[in-house]
Amino acid sequence: MSETNMPKILITGATGQVGSKVINYIINSDEASNVEIVAAVRSAAKAKPFTDKGISTVIFDFDNETTHAAALKGIDRLLIVTGYTVDMLRQSKALLDASKIAGVQHVVHLGACGRDDTTVAHWAWHQLVERYIEWSGFSFTHLRPETFMQNMLSYGGKPAINNGVLHQYVQGARKSWVDVDDVAHVAALALLHPEKHAGRVYRLGYDAKSYYEIAELLTKQIDKPFEYQPQAPEVFLQNMKDAGAEMAYMSCVYDHYKRYAAGTIPGADDTFDNFPEITGQQPTRWADFIEKHKSELGY
Template sequence: MANGRPRILITGATGQVGSRTLDHLAGRADVEIVAAVRSAAKAAPLSARGIATVIFDLDDEATHLPALEGVERLFVVTGYTVDMLRQSKALLDNAKKAGVSHVVHLGACGRDDTTVAHWAWHQLVERYIEWSGFTWTHLRPETFMQNLLSYGGKKAVNDGVINAFVADARLSWVDVEDVAQVAALALAHPELHGGKTYRLGYDAKGFGEIAAMMTAIIGKPFRYEPLAPEVFLQSMIDAGAEMAYMGCVYEHWKRYAAGTIPGADDVFDNFPGIAGRQPVRWADFIEKHRGELDY
């Protein structure tokens, strides 16, 4: 604790959720935030904003304890490989040694009894956090609305055409901005959010419905053209992706398309109680990002 303020370490600080969580915490006078980055180059823009940084690499355990020095609260964000299991265990073991008290974990979708593999991996990490004796907040965001802007580094909407791999399935959606606000609040106020599992999904829509909303709001035609999940699988193979993880993603696209994921379109009413406002829904998101979606 520095100057009476709890020290919070943000892993994944340059990613979608981590960077926005930093934004929410950066203006607070009651906490000290530290961004975990893998290189001096990644640190530079954060340092320019006056945000403290530490060098940290999930795969290099020698960086863990120095990064965790003096840290009381930890935001755990992992990458899209099966290594997330080993990485999370090593980080949490070192966090215990360093005296961290509260852990906020960014997990994945799913009911407690999910059999979607990479969602279940995150639930195993949740159990390990609890077993390790930390106070905790588990975040389980549904599908990110931002995936409609880009997915895997590629635009998801091209000349009014949306491509996805889930046939006519309805998914539950959440704005990354809302996930980050919940993460920030859980890190700033563990006394309010400790022991809570927050499922974060607030608007259930299929891609055809989203295309129709975009047409109405933006005033140009949009349409959905579903692709076979095999297209995704081949693209990941071609890209040299880590296939233990991406094979699971392929299987869950197939299950979405077949309608065999229980609760795929579950939505929740917890956001106003957490954040004091309504969550972003699809009409809001399309309006907010119409410049990026227009063509």
């Protein structure tokens, strides 16, 4: 327990779409006065938006292990959100080893899709991190979100829809989807109430749709024509090479796009009924998401 006798929660990925929303959920919750949030940032410039709101910050870099001990001092609960590179394996191990020394009690890990027996490579990497968390003896909550609905707003810093045309790489496959807001809500509750959520693996996906079906919903709700034009996974692979992306990870993404298209990922469209039990609310489904983001999805 921290020196203030209030649990301190360290949020990695605090400036990202999940981490920032987790912080907002916590500071706007009824329990906000019972915990201290600490945002992990890589520079003083990135700290300023948090300090302006009265949120504590620490300098932390997944790739600089000398920052770990100071960032973890007095921390009781930890949210781990790593980036999209194979380095996530080394980064997670180093952080967890330092967290054990620092006395962290509860770890909430943002993982990836998949059943326990998945052979999709980058999903399996996250499950290996889950096992290391358990082996290290932490109290834990594992989050396995399905595909983020926000990927339809932008992906890789570029719009995902251009003049009503969706280009994706999975042919007519149906995928399971989740709103990032819902993922953040579950993460916040797991950090606020570890006694309720310890030892749980939460798969988070609440609407199964193909891109053809999403285009139909967009057309109906926005009252403009939308069309899905599937592209070969090889187009994605070349785009990532051209963008200078980390290819060990993106090659795995390319491979799983091929498997989606071929229909060889078991449970690709699995959906779950756990959200009301966890949060007391209904999850966001595609019709809700489109209504919420009409201005961004329109053209």
